[in-house]
Amino acid sequence: MRDPRAERLAELIAGYSLRVREGQTMRITGDGSALPFAVALYRSGTRRGALPYLEIRPPGLDEILFAEGNDEQLAFISDGERMQTEKVDSWAMIWNSSNTRGLTRVPSDRRRIHLAAHYRMVNRRWQRVEAGELELCGTLFPTQSHAQDAEMSLAEYEDFVYGACHVADDEDAIAHWESVAEELTARAEQLASVRELRIVGVDTDLRVNVEGRRWLPSAGRHNMPDGEVFTSPVETATAGEIHFAFPSIFQGREVENVRLRFEGGRVVDAEATSGEGYLRALIATDEGAAVLGEVAFGLNYEIDRFTRDILFDEKIGGTMHVALGGGFDEAGTQNTSDLHWDLICDLREEGEVYADGELVWKAGRFLADAAVAHA
Amino acid sequence: MPDTGLEKLAEVVVGYSTAVGPGDVVRIEGHPTTTPLIQELYRAALRAGGQPTAQLVVDEAVETLLAEGTDEQLQWVPLDVRWNLEHGDVWIALDGPENTRHLSGADPAKLALRLKAREPYQARYLERFGAGEFRWILCAYPSEAAAQEAGRSLKEFEALLHRAAFLDAEDPVAAWTAFGDRLDRIASFLERTSELRLVAEDTDLRLAVAGRTWICAKGKTNLPDGEVFTAPVETSLDGTIRFTFPAAIRGRQAEDVRLRFEAGELVEATAARGEAFLREMVGMDDGARRAGEFAFGLNDAVTDHTGSVLLDEKIGGSVHLALGRSVVGTGGENVSALHWDMVCDLRPGSELYADGELVYRDGRFLDGVT
Numbered sequence: 028m029r030d031p032r033a034e035r036l037a038e039l040i041a042g043y044s045l046r047v048r049e050g051q052t053m054r055i056t057g058d059g060s061a062l063p064f065a066v067a068l069y070r071s072g073t074r075r076g077a078l079p080y081l082e083i084r085p086p087g088l089d090e091i092l093f094a095e096g097n098d099e100q101l102a103f104i105s106d107g108e109r110m111q112t113e114k115v116d117s118w119a120m121i122w123n124s125s126n127t128r129g130l131t132r133v134p135s136d137r138r139r140i141h142l143a144a145h146y147r148m149v150n151r152r153w154q155r156v157e158a159g160e161l162e163l164c165g166t167l168f169p170t171q172s173h174a175q176d177a178e179m180s181l182a183e184y185e186d187f188v189y190g191a192c193h194v195a196d197d198e199d200a201i202a203h204w205e206s207v208a209e210e211l212t213a214r215a216e217q218l219a220s221v222r223e224l225r226i227v228g229v230d231t232d233l234r235v236n237v238e239g240r241r242w243l244p245s246a247g248r249h250n251m252p253d254g255e256v257f258t259s260p261v262e263t264a265t266a267g268e269i270h271f272a273f274p275s276i277f278q279g280r281e282v283e284n285v286r287l288r289f290e291g292g293r294v295v296d297a298e299a300t301s302g303e304g305y306l307r308a309l310i311a312t313d314e315g316a317a318v319l320g321e322v323a324f325g326l327n328y329e330i331d332r333f334t335r336d337i338l339f340d341e342k343i344g345g346t347m348h349v350a351l352g353g354g355f356d357e358a359g360t361q362n363t364s365d366l367h368w369d370l371i372c373d374l375r376e377e378g379e380v381y382a383d384g385e386l387v388w389k390a391g392r393f394l395a396d397a398a399v400a401h402a
Numbered sequence: 403m404p405d406t407g408l409e410k411l412a413e414v415v416v417g418y419s420t421a422v423g424p425g426d427v428v429r430i431e432g433h434p435t436t437t438p439l440i441q442e443l444y445r446a447a448l449r450a451g452g453q454p455t456a457q458l459v460v461d462e463a464v465e466t467l468l469a470e471g472t473d474e475q476l477q478w479v480p481l482d483v484r485w486n487l488e489h490g491d492v493w494i495a496l497d498g499p500e501n502t503r504h505l506s507g508a509d510p511a512k513l514a515l516r517l518k519a520r521e522p523y524q525a526r527y528l529e530r531f532g533a534g535e536f537r538w539i540l541c542a543y544p545s546e547a548a549a550q551e552a553g554r555s556l557k558e559f560e561a562l563l564h565r566a567a568f569l570d571a572e573d574p575v576a577a578w579t580a581f582g583d584r585l586d587r588i589a590s591f592l593e594r595t596s597e598l599r600l601v602a603e604d605t606d607l608r609l610a611v612a613g614r615t616w617i618c619a620k621g622k623t624n625l626p627d628g629e630v631f632t633a634p635v636e637t638s639l640d641g642t643i644r645f646t647f648p649a650a651i652r653g654r655q656a657e658d659v660r661l662r663f664e665a666g667e668l669v670e671a672t673a674a675r676g677e678a679f680l681r682e683m684v685g686m687d688d689g690a691r692r693a694g695e696f697a698f699g700l701n702d703a704v705t706d707h708t709g710s711v712l713l714d715e716k717i718g719g720s721v722h723l724a725l726g727r728s729v730v731g732t733g734g735e736n737v738s739a740l741h742w743d744m745v746c747d748l749r750p751g752s753e754l755y756a757d758g759e760l761v762y763r764d765g766r767f768l769d770g771v772t
Binding site: 050052054059062065066069070073074076078079080081082083084085086087088091092095096097100103105106107108110111114115 | 460482
């Protein structure tokens with residue numbers, strides 16, 4: 028039976044995120060576990076007069092690729108894939124996995140070969156997005172495997188996902204996200220004048236310089252759900268320490284209780300209660316991996332818990348996140364790296380953020396106009 | 403649990419049928435039901451040094467398109483599909499349906515429009531296939547829907563496919579090679595023939611095959627396989643033929659089809675059921691009213707009608723005639739967006755004359771002919 032919430036989510040992505048128009052090509056990619064949702068997107072695209080098509084991968088193939096493939100096969104990108112990346116007008120990516128831990132035990136050097144090839148495609152996609160040539164939105168369809176990661180039943184997880192996207196009932200979801208876009212744009216404009224942020228919380232006192240960088244609102248065009256404002260900090264100034272109470276996950280592997288100390292923009296000390304070796308290895312990926320490429324406020328208050336999926340976790344209302352590694356060109360970054368690892372800092376209980384010395388955020392809310400931040 | 407049957411099948415498809423080699427870009431596609439075989443094929447293709455990708459076939463999308471699509475949408479061919487047909491090296495399509503009747507309610511005109519738009523790409527990949535630049539195969543997979551269509555349990559249908567693909571042989575590839583030799587002998591006999599006359603109940607059809615090439619289907623482009631086919635001379639068909647089995651295409655079918663030809667052209671087409679659909683299909687274009695293929699089914703492990711054309715046209719003791727596009731490499735010249743195979747069981751009673759001489763009776767070539 029069709030879940031009307033999934034139908035509404037598809038309509039939201041086609042109508043608001045991707046703004047699918049008549050005659051446009053619309054690529055829908057995902058894993059077989061997301062099939063019902065892929066069909067819903069296809070239907071929405073068809074009804075808008077677009078030219079949608081599905082590329083749904085059967086589950087389990089990456090596991091086979093990593094088990095059997097040689098280096099050339101791991102790094103292979105077909106000319107057909109390149110052609111589509113260059114030509115397609117809009118692209119809905121359903122980031123489902125039938126088993127989120129299927130690749131956990133793959134040796135990291137083999138992962139790196141695969142990732143390096145695919146990062147080039149990711150970068151090319153974003154170039155086209157920034158040039159206004161491509162509309163791109165990533166999303167997730169609630170399935171058992173993701174519910175399991177989130178430690179919920181499927182029914183609970185569906186409520187959570189559809190709630191976070193504002194399609195749980197028949198409210199006008201497009202109107203909601205348009206108002207979020209307005210609010211976050213206003214927030215980004217306010218932050219534009221800030222030179223330094225100081226983040227204070229449990230075992231946390233970190234100074235991040237954002238002078239001259241551009242803050243960007245993220246309100247449902249490229250991710251659904253969404254709700255953050257982010258920038259890329261000045262690379263040489265980050266100083267102090269930060270503690271991440273949520274597990275930090277990279278490619279399915281968890282590191283717990285990460286503590287980082289920065290001096291002059293670089294990580295100088297990194298600890299964790301579990302997975303410390305992995306943490307250190309990731310920071311040693313390359314030069315840029317020890318430098319922050321992102322600092323951001325999570326502002327979606329429908330997302331009220333950690334679910335082990337970065338699409339949701341980085342938007343938890345009342346958190347901040349920083350990313351080790353590559354930054355965003357449109358924010359003005361100078362940092363490049365093969366790593367981009369988002370680490371989430373929960374500031375909902377005791378957090379404070381100061382902008383150039385002035386308290387602007389307390390216990391997970393912007394102070395001056397909490398209503399604006401919250402919606 | 404490893405399924406050795408699927409592993410064996412994947413080895414035949416990748417190692418023998420499509421002969422995947424290092425660097426070959428391989429596209430594998432099938433319904434979600436076929437996922438276990440897709441995975442085995444993907445593994446086998448990697449081991450052969452290929453670069454496989456795989457996509458699921460999603461019936462609901464096609465249904466949506468046919469129900470709601472505009473002409474522009476119906477005629478558009480997706481980028482990945484086009485790229486594969488124009489530039490890919492190997493295409494492995496699996497036939498393991500989820501619902502063999504899912505298009506029963508679809509508008510035949512829309513179905514025809516969609517098929518017609520794909521015709522240039524069909525022609526292109528068949529041309530590339532003919533030139534040795536592209537290999538493709540359609541491989542049957544035992545799904546519940548296919549078993550149901552065949553009136554069997556899944557286990558029974560699996561066993562049928564297993565036998566029909568020669569997977570019960572110690573060395574399936576050797577079995578296919580030996581079988582191919584037998585087909586070659588039949589083809590070389592038919593090459594020396596100018597005219598065939600087929601006589602059976604409600605059937606008396608003459609067709610010229612002089613100058614045409616007979617091709618042996620020995621497990622390279624279909625699995626299971628086993629037929630020898632050509633394209634008859636387009637202007638030569640004369641007489642009537644009645645198809646004992648329902649004629650199915652793209653999830654729809656017509657039953658008890660009777661066709662009458664004059665000078666190669668279809669002048670009368672009736673069906674006990676689905677006649678409107680039959681007329682819609684043969685009205686698709688001019689070529690749809692001419693025959694593009696005549697073939698002998700020669701796989702004796704396929705004994706009964708299953709409702710899957712892939713299998714039925716291989717039934718040992720059957721012939722089939724296709725309306726529409728000629729098969730590449732036969733010398734046939736008929737062009738059409740349609741290629742509709744209709745199968746006639748000759749085992750219950752039939753005679754076939756080659757240039758006036760009786761060569762085949764009740765579903766078997768006579769001793770000494772081949």
